[in-house]
Amino acid sequence: MSSELVCTVIETGDPDGLARFWCTALGWQVIDRWVDAHGTAFVEVGPDRPRLLFQQSSTARSGGQRLHLDIRPVGTTQAAEVRRLVDAGAEIVDDDAAVGWVVLRDPDHAVFCVLTPDERPDTTDAE
Template identity: 45%
Template sequence: MTSRIIAIAVDCRDAEALARFWCQALGYPSTRRWTDAYGREYVEAGAPGATSLVFQPVDDRKSGKNRLHLDIAPSSGSRDEEVQRLLALGARRLGDDPKVPWVVLADPDGNEFCVLPERGADDGTAP
């Protein structure tokens, strides 16, 4: 027996706003919401065949570097065009090292992620 990833949970201050950003960034068409036994409302962003992102509200602000981050790539167009699109949606640029093929951004809640050049579905090269 093995396990599979069904969602990636993201701590955030405003689950609704962050879900909206990531739905626009990834083209996810839907969100669903639920409330836990403590009254916290979670927002899940998803698309058929894609791993969901679950935004869970927390009181504390992000501090330090993420231990886990997303690497994303445009489905069409260039990496730089995608970076510009994400910046217009509310992301912030954190790093742009010309020696590596990715650009480091932060989402509106400060969570780091990387934008890589477009890849084919079977491209097994690592960043």
């Protein structure tokens, strides 16, 4: 049992602008845009996985964690993977079924998300 790295998430006040920059820098393209159940905008870029995902954040960051990992369970369910990671030392931070992922904190207090085995359920395509 394990997970796969889906993307590195970068929190920003301007997901479209930052995505344009990194697409230019890396020769990549926008793969997807969407807005979650809470109205947060996302822009995903890359050619293949893992990708970069720019997440809208209205919170001004002055040195806090702006990056986090999104992982997807392989060969198991989201709930089973969350249990496995909690048993390994992670802590659940947010488990809001409306968004389709569970936010955990690793033993060093860095947050990361465990997605469902499927592509982003419960999201609205914003393209």
